[in-house]
Amino acid sequence: MDTQFAIQAGGLKKVYGSGNTEVIAMKHASMDVAQGQVVALLGPSGSGKSTFLTAVGLINPPTSGQIKINGRLVLDGEKALVDLKKFRRKYLGFVFQKSNLIPFLSALENVQIALEINGHSSNDAQKNALTLLNELGMEDRADNLPSMLSGGQQQRVAIARALANKPAVILADEPTAALDSHLGRKVMELFRDLAHTHGTGVIVVTHDQRSLDVFDKIYEMEDGVINLRDY
């Protein structure tokens, strides 16, 4: 059933330019991620991973193909069937290669702002943000600015922010690239545990081959095409 899938991307194609300047960034990319499932997307640089992520992230619509989130068709080619900004706010969470926290907000406020943007009252948002930071073992660092946190701690705060609005899908673009292998693995495990606990679908774009055992499914992308890797 559709509703069991956090995200379904079918036959995504992305073409930039036209005629002689035409560049096909993504040829045929399909992926289904069930609720509570953690999948990895591997592939060399320039294979189209980021294009795929921005497409399913509703930031950069595909030229053709369909995207369903929580069973609802939101993009049919370039045509948006919902208010993308609102939908993104409600159903999607992002984690980046760098922690990408807002530098002038504390750890707590970085999580809180995501909730406030989604309509939570300030008090309610603060309470929920603190709960999330607790869950990620960051409660004692809640008042610290990002510059006072280590790379791993920053990434935990970024994950807390991504989870804040209980999204259907979390999209993570090389979230462990700036971390050492030990921390990197811990972050991947964190994704898995949170996905299983919260029922969130997680797509992690990664180059890190050492933590692949953490994922429920592994996809590989090459020349704009996604394939499911067999174990």
Added chain:
Amino acid sequence: MNLAVKDIRHNLGRFILTSVGIGMLLMVVMGMSGIYRGIIEDATLLIDNIGGDIWIVQHNTRGPFAELSRVPQNLSYRALAIPGVVTARNFVHHTIQRRNKGQRLRMTVVGLDWPVDNGKWLPLTSGRVLHQNHYEMIADKSLGLHLGEKIQLGKNKYTVVGMTSSMISSGGDGIAFFTVQDALQIKLDTPGEAVRLERVSRSIRVAESELGLKQPNLIEFSSQESSQVPALASPQVSAVILKLAPGANLEKAINIITGWEDVSVYTSEAERQFLLKGSVEKARQQIGLFRILLTIISAIIMALILYTLTLDKLHSIALLKLIGASNWVILKLILQQALILGFTGYCIAYALGQKIFPNFPRRVIISTDDLLQLAFIVLAISIISSFLGIWKALQVNPNEALN
């Protein structure tokens, strides 16, 4: 959560420096209107305080505040005969530049018709009014003189017996008050040799005239002091100021004087307007234009500062957009920072102005109306100057947060 305040707190040092810069710029704008108010206040203080209802001045002139005016001293006796006139005071007004203790001393000399007018209407800050017809003066503190000080003007020494504050002429010079006689003496001070030469010249003129030939004793008589020679008029004053009794008919008094063909007559308000429309008007226009320029410059500088502050936050703005922030959240962030910057700059401008303006050579008067007007201008500048930053922020693609 107020993102604008959070960002400012994070970059507090930069914000303070920027606010001080904006504040100093606004202080100059504030000072400009204050200088204008000061010029008006200084120029009209004398007319407003001297307590006259009617000014009689030289025929076809607009009075001593607009141009040179000379009327005979005995005009005041004629004016006293007009029904309703309580006092008629001779008034002398001229500017001199002398040296005192090796320093340049420039002052506007105002003659008071002692004993009718001993200066009791002056806002004395210390000392007393004029007690005698000669050798006393009341000086404004801007002249740098002090109570009891004696200064040499011409052949005579004058003692400062009273001090005033803020009694400045339209030209910006401090005013010193003397009796009419002393004021004329200062104005017409002639060296002894020049007096002797004039007397000899006068005797020769009489001797060569038919009158001198018929009455030789007139030759000796004509070489006496000028005041002893009835044919010579006494020195002229600048104007005669009339004060009417309560309920007296001003229009009727003016109509009577208008019939005199040797003088012109104006009300105090008309004399005030001559002053304002004359020397002060150009200063007003000049300061007004300068103020407009400064306001535009402030707006441009604020716009550039806000634009730069926005550029520094582009990544955070992209991130906010990526997590679903509406344009209103972004717009609010920039607009609030612009308003906070404008408000802080305005407060700094006011605080600095209060400390600095009193040290200016001319009075800077900050009126509530001007403060409110500037507050409104700052509000408008803050909003308008934030447009560039807002425009830039709205162009940001959430995609940029991924880079």
